Amino acid sequence: MVEDGAEALPELSAAIYPETGRAYTVGLTGSPGVGKSSLAEQLVRAARAREQTVAVLAIDPTSPFTGGALLGDRLRMQAHATDPGVFIRSMATRGHLGGMALAAPEALRILDASGKDLILVETVGVGQAEVEVATATDTTLVVVSPGWGDAVQVSKAGILEIADVFVVNKADKEGTEEAVRDLRNMLRMGPKAEWTPPIVKTSTVTGVGVDELWAAIQEHRTHQERSGALEAKRTRRILEEVKSIVAFRLRERIAEVLSTEATGLTGDLATRHVDPYRAAEILLSRVSFLED
Secondary structure (H helix, E strand, C coil): CCCCCCCCHHHHHHHHHHHCCCCEEEEEEECCCCCHHHHHHHHHHHHHHCCCCEEEEEEECCCCCCCCHHHHHHHCCHHHCCCCCEEEEEEECCCCCCCHHHHHHHHHHHHHHCCCCEEEEEECCCCHHHHHHHCCCCEEEEEECCCHHHHHHHHHCCCCCCCCEEEECCCCCCCHHHHHHHHHHHHHHCCCCCCCCCEEECCCCCCCCHHHHHHHHHHHHHHHHHHCHHHHHHHHHHHHHHHHHHHHHHHHHHHHHHHCCCCCHHHHHHCCCCCHHHHHHHHHHHHHHCCC
16 A cells, blocks of 8 residues: 555554554665675564564665566575564555655554564665665664775765764675775764764674674664654654655645646746746645645
């Protein structure tokens, strides 16, 4: 229903919303090939070892057919396929009418209401869409692998600011210490904040660093709970989602009005009798009369 933007979705949302707010959400983002899926699999193992139930939501912002990586990565989690305490889902948001800004939070709420203790959200790459997904979670892990190129891409994509924990994955490879040093330098040059993202080295091949990463996530959670930042972040997030829903519905209604204005407002714009700002005011006034 979420993926299809079903008409009954508002009714579903109203029913499950009181049952949400219990799960802790962790987002994993970073360049393709840095090992996010393998890292997610290790975090699932860590959670299950601590008797926590887990959901993994792998989000593709464009299409379910972006090569073999999306489905191939899910194969790495087959060890958990028969575990009733683990739920794994790949989700494409292209078909959702509201786009990622609406689809991801709705999917997270359903998983939250299902009773999962931990929800891992994995994205396929780096970019604005991934920033949207990452900011929909309580703790954001930005994953890089040895090599300055990844750190440059992280910086260019603008996700340096949203990282709560940096993970240098594939730490068994050459160049790990250089990647750590580069990230520290980038953090040093950034603005001062109450929370300084720790840098954790991990290897999903050897399992090194996974416990340290789990500890860093828990430390960030504790910091947010004590400072009140977690509640503030969740409140801000839900308000942003409400604004997205309103904006989407307004666009739909305005499109309906414009479709009946073949020779009216459209013509006035084309002949320069009305400027875009005035046209926007006219449309907003007409849409307000359409409200229930």
